[in-house]
Amino acid sequence: MILVHSASQVVTPLHVVDNGAVAAEDDKIVFVGSTSEALSSFPNAEKINASGKLVLPGFVDAHTHSIFGGDRSNEFLMRLRGATYQEIAASGGGILSTMRATRNASEQELLQTAAANLQIMLAHGTTTLEVKTGYGLSWDSESKLLNVAQQLKQVATQDIAVTFLAAHDFPPEKSRDAYVKEICHEMLPKVALEKSADFCDVFCDQGYYTNEQTSAISLRAAELGLKIKVHVDELADVNGAALAAELGAISADHLIFANNDGIKKMADAGVTAVLLPGTSIGLKSGRHAPARTMIENGVRVAVATDFNPGTCYCHSMQFVLQLSALLYKLTAEEALAAATLNGARAIGMQDQVGSLEPGKLMDCLIFDLPHYGHLFYNLGVNRLETVVKRGKIAWNKNPKLN
Numbered sequence: 001m002i003l004v005h006s007a008s009q010v011v012t013p014l015h016v017v018d019n020g021a022v023a024a025e026d027d028k029i030v031f032v033g034s035t036s037e038a039l040s041s042f043p044n045a046e047k048i049n050a051s052g053k054l055v056l057p058g059f060v061d062a063h064t065h066s067i068f069g070g071d072r073s074n075e076f077l078m079r080l081r082g083a084t085y086q087e088i089a090a091s092g093g094g095i096l097s098t099m100r101a102t103r104n105a106s107e108q109e110l111l112q113t114a115a116a117n118l119q120i121m122l123a124h125g126t127t128t129l130e131v132k133t134g135y136g137l138s139w140d141s142e143s144k145l146l147n148v149a150q151q152l153k154q155v156a157t158q159d160i161a162v163t164f165l166a167a168h169d170f171p172p173e174k175s176r177d178a179y180v181k182e183i184c185h186e187m188l189p190k191v192a193l194e195k196s197a198d199f200c201d202v203f204c205d206q207g208y209y210t211n212e213q214t215s216a217i218s219l220r221a222a223e224l225g226l227k228i229k230v231h232v233d234e235l236a237d238v239n240g241a242a243l244a245a246e247l248g249a250i251s252a253d254h255l256i257f258a259n260n261d262g263i264k265k266m267a268d269a270g271v272t273a274v275l276l277p278g279t280s281i282g283l284k285s286g287r288h289a290p291a292r293t294m295i296e297n298g299v300r301v302a303v304a305t306d307f308n309p310g311t312c313y314c315h316s317m318q319f320v321l322q323l324s325a326l327l328y329k330l331t332a333e334e335a336l337a338a339a340t341l342n343g344a345r346a347i348g349m350q351d352q353v354g355s356l357e358p359g360k361l362m363d364c365l366i367f368d369l370p371h372y373g374h375l376f377y378n379l380g381v382n383r384l385e386t387v388v389k390r391g392k393i394a395w396n397k398n399p400k401l402n
């Protein structure tokens, strides 16, 4: 047994327990409540004294592109000089530049890079994440990425949900129609048979997949038993929010340009919005997803890093929390739920992770901060001290304790 006790606050995030404690047997939480009750109920547990500290559930990063080859820091510099996403893509950069580097990389190289990035995420508090394929854009290389994702599940500390995103862009070597047909008739049946992904995703936006192509791929995926996610309305309003609702997607992601009609339809259909504030600042468009309108209309809002080599090379859910409060005007409580429980809902793992509740996995973070307000107030630093994953200390700020 493990018992984290005497925390100045335990934020579950549904409620706050002052002088709180969390206890777990093996990998599952068995108690959340007061320290005095915990110490008398579990006298023999291995104890972690969190006196003066803040305890949170591990962050759930519901949208990452963590498996890729190469480096696009040069494009970020172009962006700082004023180039747009579309201009960078037209000059040979963008997703297709990562596609070339990813196709040329071995499984071992891709796995090593991804595992190193997940370790940095862990050191910032991410204990569960989603990873997407999508830089292969051919069956040979997309299946290589699925293999890497399966291996990553074995070697990484975090729990991982896998999303098949062959429809991230179009490969240069064939027609768009031919590629959509190949995804529907050749790739998706293999993914479903191998059970190598939990979700199917499509980049539905201006210049990328049309709403018709997105529907065709998503409906085929659903028929084969995969759950649907969509990247929509990132670059323009393509009515993607409404499409996500029609398709019964588990989440619609980005939504920078989502319109009110689509937002209402998402609320009715129970589609979780996954908002990616790091990407909207990376795009430098000055435009951000209408998070308050979504919340006012009853849409569940999650926030995630969108960790990727291009628009948002960001490992830190703490930075995302701060951005979501400052850019989207979420309250601290809304932002914390968005980075934990709603992230879990966006990947269908809300029964296992996302909050500190008996029966869920013992994934918790101990910060050297007295109050959850400091997570927002103390900008741009990592005050995380200890990460407990599945009941075991998985990371500590003091390298001697790792």
Ligand SMILES: [Zn+2]
Residues within 6 Å of the ligand: 063, 065, 231, 306
């Ligand atoms: Zn993305």
